[in-house]
Amino acid sequence: MNAPKTIPFNQVRPVGREYQYMQEAVDLHHLSSGGRFAGQCEEWLERRLGTPRAILTHTCTHALELACLAIDLKPGDEVIMPSFAFVTAATAIALRGAVPVFVDISPDSLTLHPDTVARAITDRTKAVIVIHYAGYGAWVDGLREVCDRNGIHLIEDAAQAIDSSYLGRPLGTFGHLATLSFHETKNLIAGEGGALLINDAALIDRIEIMAEKGTDRAQFLQGRVEKYVWQDLGSSVRMGELPAAYLFAQFEEADHVFGYRRELWRRYHAGLTPMANEKGLSLPRHIPDSSGNAHLFYVLTRDRAHRDRLLSHLADHGVQSVFHYVPLHSSPAGQKFGRAHGPLTVTDQVADTLLRLPLYHSLSFDDVARVVEAVAAFEPPERDAP
Numbered sequence: 473m474n475a476p477k478t479i480p481f482n483q484v485r486p487v488g489r490e491y492q493y494m495q496e497a498v499d500l501h502h503l504s505s506g507g508r509f510a511g512q513c514e515e516w517l518e519r520r521l522g523t524p525r526a527i528l529t530h531t532c533t534h535a536l537e538l539a540c541l542a543i544d545l546k547p548g549d550e551v552i553m554p555s556f557a558f559v560t561a562a563t564a565i566a567l568r569g570a571v572p573v574f575v576d577i578s579p580d581s582l583t584l585h586p587d588t589v590a591r592a593i594t595d596r597t598k599a600v601i602v603i604h605y606a607g608y609g610a611w612v613d614g615l616r617e618v619c620d621r622n623g624i625h626l627i628e629d630a631a632q633a634i635d636s637s638y639l640g641r642p643l644g645t646f647g648h649l650a651t652l653s654f655h656e657t658k659n660l661i662a663g664e665g666g667a668l669l670i671n672d673a674a675l676i677d678r679i680e681i682m683a684e685k686g687t688d689r690a691q692f693l694q695g696r697v698e699k700y701v702w703q704d705l706g707s708s709v710r711m712g713e714l715p716a717a718y719l720f721a722q723f724e725e726a727d728h729v730f731g732y733r734r735e736l737w738r739r740y741h742a743g744l745t746p747m748a749n750e751k752g753l754s755l756p757r758h759i760p761d762s763s764g765n766a767h768l769f770y771v772l773t774r775d776r777a778h779r780d781r782l783l784s785h786l787a788d789h790g791v792q793s794v795f796h797y798v799p800l801h802s803s804p805a806g807q808k809f810g811r812a813h814g815p816l817t818v819t820d821q822v823a824d825t826l827l828r829l830p831l832y833h834s835l836s837f838d839d840v841a842r843v844v845e846a847v848a849a850f851e852p853p854e855r856d857a858p
């Protein structure tokens with residue numbers, strides 16, 4: 473008998489009219505930024521999220537870099553962020569010569585808590601970057617309040633959080649600025665892709681210029697100026713038409729994609745809940761009033777040896793699972809360019825014990841059942857005597 477095929481950690485498949493729209497983009501003879509599909513994607517984001525301006529970028533990383541440029545981060549400035557985070561919020565800060573200040577996460581949200589942030593603010597703090605881990609919200613209204621009280625910017629790294637909400641309001645609309653990712657591992661994809669959401673209308677004109685290589689080309693194209701010239705700092709960050717055409721096809725199917733992912737997530741949760749205690753696993757948590765987008769499904773083990781054993785057990789059963797993140801405060805560049813504030817106990821513990829299971833649009837319900845069965849066959853290590 474053939475061994476069942478391995479369930480990969482991620483898989484990329486079209487969900488709608490991707491081929492048709494990419495062909496149309498080619499036939500329109502306009503493949504650089506500012507084309508029809510990019511415009512449609514930006515309008516879709518503005519409408520769906522209720523943000524005054526969305527700019528499509530090559531990646532979320534570019535959007536984070538643009539955000540740090542737009543708030544005028546300078547050498548010596550500090551930006552507070554979680555150490556349990558994807559690296560590019562930190563690189564965006566460090567590229568401006570500013571210092572990422574790594575603080576611990578809350579065990580309830582796996583991201584920043586307003587009180588931890590308030591304690592880390594100094595007279596050099598210019599901004600806070602909150603990462604909405606796993607597509608769940610932080611107490612983002614509280615974070616905004618702390619930022620407003622101190623006259624600093626809040627940036628939401630909502631790379632994982634499209635279609636998530638807190639208090640009924642979309643994540644990505646609480647900060648002055650927010651970023652999204654359309655990397656192929658995200659809920660809606662363009663291969664590589666991102667967006668900057670500009671919620672603070674006062675920043676729109678300047679960011680339009682920065683996103684157009686520092687020129688007023690956008691105003692020129694709208695007939696607002698006669699010629700375009702170099703006006704400010706800037707970079708080339710705007711998404712071209714081919715990925716935008718792919719992305720717009722994904723946007724059209726968004727409700728279906730989001731609904732299916734939520735059902736996959738629900739099945740993991742329902743399947744694993746009865747055995748979680750016996751296997752020594754904790755299931756995903758989220759704070760009240762936060763509604764997630766089923767971006768990822770994780771379990772937390774008791775310790776690192778337990779996690780490593782589960783990871784290799786799943787691999788033996790044909791299931792690819794992965795762990796992350798190596799905390800930024802203990803990484804070589806984190807120590808060189810950033811600094812830690814306060815104990816980072818929860819960060820270290822979560823980084824040692826978190827394991828992600830496969831979750832993507834082409835995963836079938838049978839695949840989820842197979843992963844759950846594989847966990848059911850797992851024998852956790854004995855607990856150390858207290």
Ligand SMILES: Cc1ncc(COP(=O)(O)O)c(C=O)c1O
Pocket residue numbers: 531532533534557558560561603604629631632652653654655664665666
């Ligand atoms: C929280 C977070 N921020 C930023 C990024 C970077 O996104 P991109 O690959 O689009 O630059 C990711 C991607 O994995 C992410 O998960």
